[in-house]
Amino acid sequence: MSGFGTLAVHAGAPHDKTTGAVIPAISLSTTFAQSAAAKPVGEYEYSRSANPNRDGFEQAIAALEKGKYGLAFSSGSAATATILQSLAQGSHVVSIGDVYGGTHRYFSKVANAHGVETTFSNAVEDELASLIRPETRLVWIESPSNPTLTVTDIAKVAGIVKQANEGRSADEQVFLVVDNTFMSPYVQNPLTLGADIVVHSVTKYINGHSDVVMGVAATNSDAIHEKLRFLQNAIGAVPSPFDSWLAHRGVKTLHIRVGTASNNAQAIAEFLEKSPLVEAVNYPGLESNPRREVVKRQHRNGLGGGMISFRIKGGAESANKFCQNTKIFTLAESLGGIESLCEVPAAMTHAGIDVKAREASGVFDNLVRLSVGIEDKEDLLKDVEQALQSAASQ
Ligand SMILES: Cc1ncc(COP(=O)(O)O)c(C=O)c1O
Incomplete structure (x- = not known):
């Protein structure tokens, strides 16, 4: 095999x-x-x-x-x-x-x-x-x-x-x-x-x-x-x-791409979790994830994958500003590509869902979704950090 x-x-x-x-x-x-x-x-x-x-x-x-x-x-x-x-x-x-x-x-x-x-x-x-x-x-x-x-x-x-x-x-x-x-x-x-x-x-x-x-x-x-x-x-x-x-x-390069995206996402999720500008982080790779034991059983090596979502402080306005201020992450729908993307689900991919049902499933106005790509980890971390600062200061 x-x-x-x-x-x-x-x-x-x-x-x-x-x-x-x-x-x-x-x-x-x-x-x-x-x-x-x-x-x-x-x-x-x-x-x-x-x-x-x-x-x-x-x-x-x-x-x-x-x-x-x-x-x-x-x-x-x-x-x-x-x-x-x-x-x-x-x-x-x-x-x-x-x-x-x-x-x-x-x-x-x-x-x-x-x-x-x-x-x-x-x-x-x-x-x-x-x-x-x-x-x-x-x-x-x-x-x-x-x-x-x-x-x-x-x-x-x-x-x-x-x-x-x-x-x-x-x-x-x-x-x-x-x-x-x-x-x-x-x-x-x-x-x-x-x-x-x-x-x-x-x-x-x-x-x-x-x-x-x-x-x-x-x-x-x-x-x-x-x-x-x-x-x-x-x-x-x-x-x-x-x-x-x-x-x-x-x-043919799936294992290389997903492995790198997952490592990058793990570092970004850990950074976001510590940031005072962030309310909550959803990422299966975090030890604090409530389903971490299930993740360890069903994911290869407990990997968290390349997708993160987080609630930024400052509501819908900050979520939008974060996405407008990133320099490497492109504000766009879709996910899973070599390039990093960000979006605001409540205003974009999930805008069609009734507000009550949307919020009941955790999709609040201040939720930002990241599809982390395979660029250099340090560059992505710097980009997230500067976009958070810009969103907070505007
Ligand atoms: C989880 C999931 N399933 C299915 C689809 C539909 O795939 P496609 O856009 O290729 O029709 C999408 C698209 O975003 C998706 O995210």
């Missing part, structure tokens, strides 16, 4: 059998020649159904997520939509209150219109057993969540789902989906903790260079894979060969 770095570099990336090229060519052809009717020359027929670049990327993600199968989509949202489309009308889903806003929107405004109902819980570990109904088919969680970085004990949730499945037929099974976008497969592998499907917005850490929008799902189950692969082709929300190639190139 190879280590993570070896798999990241080599999984799904054999050298070209005819030319010896160590990096695969981009296979742009939409169709593939056949020697007789329904007898393709090679493995491929039509690029929506399968494409060499997408195949290579899918194999790499399956290996890194310790799954048997990977399926790539044109965005993380398309992966979500395809999984939800696998549910029959009348199915029920349980999710977390602070699930990614786009996923919340899909559950409540799209799946709902197709007869799939979702219950959102702000205490899923405690409430899940009582929220699962006879028609429940999916439990969908994120850990850590966005932007409060609330950690959920994935193995505990998987245990509750397993118990609920006792005595249910194959068609009535409840599946656990974990959105692992925030941690990436380098920090956490939900399939090994009991999840049935792991999903990613590849747009974030997996591609890692803020130049591709893409999604992926991985599973160990033959039945789930068969169903989702059918829908991947039938719905057709697939990534282009070029995007698949770029994302596959990006994932």
Whole structure:
């Protein structure tokens, strides 16, 4: 069994059998020649159904997520939509209150219109057993969540789902989906903790260079894979060969990028925790984190990852000023790239959520979210320090 770095570099990336090229060519052809009717020359027929670049990327993600199968989509949202489309009308889903806003929107405004109902819980570990109904088919969680970085004990949730499945037929099974976008497969592998499907917005850490929008799902189950692969082709929300190639190139350095971003974020979170200009810091790597024991169990070496959120003193105005005054951190949405970004969730990514619900899940007006990149730690620390001072003095 190879280590993570070896798999990241080599999984799904054999050298070209005819030319010896160590990096695969981009296979742009939409169709593939056949020697007789329904007898393709090679493995491929039509690029929506399968494409060499997408195949290579899918194999790499399956290996890194310790799954048997990977399926790539044109965005993380398309992966979500395809999984939800696998549910029959009348199915029920349980999710977390602070699930990614786009996923919340899909559950409540799209799946709902197709007869799939979702219950959102702000205490899923405690409430899940009582929220699962006879028609429940999916439990969908994120850990850590966005932007409060609330950690959920994935193995505990998987245990509750397993118990609920006792005595249910194959068609009535409840599946656990974990959105692992925030941690990436380098920090956490939900399939090994009991999840049935792991999903990613590849747009974030997996591609890692803020130049591709893409999604992926991985599973160990033959039945789930068969169903989702059918829908991947039938719905057709697939990534282009070029995007698949770029994302596959990006994932080869995932361990280096996420390791560096996590080390940088740890130093910044520890600095913020000591600052008199900061009210509170959410970061899974801090020893003071209330779920630190869970983090140590489910994250590689207890790593905290590259995402931090903190409440700055001085309210919404200070949060905005902090983000306007950073010189290395760019004020922008998204996350998981090589470059550091900052944003104010209440005014940006989470502005669409009703204030009461937003504050109930910890997204206050003075919350700042950082996506820490791989620049030099000392430069990032200096940038955060000067932006805090500027926000306080204006
Ligand atoms: C946790 C999480 N899941 C899913 C998505 C959706 O991914 P995409 O933007 O690639 O559709 C995002 C996007 O921000 C996300 O942060």
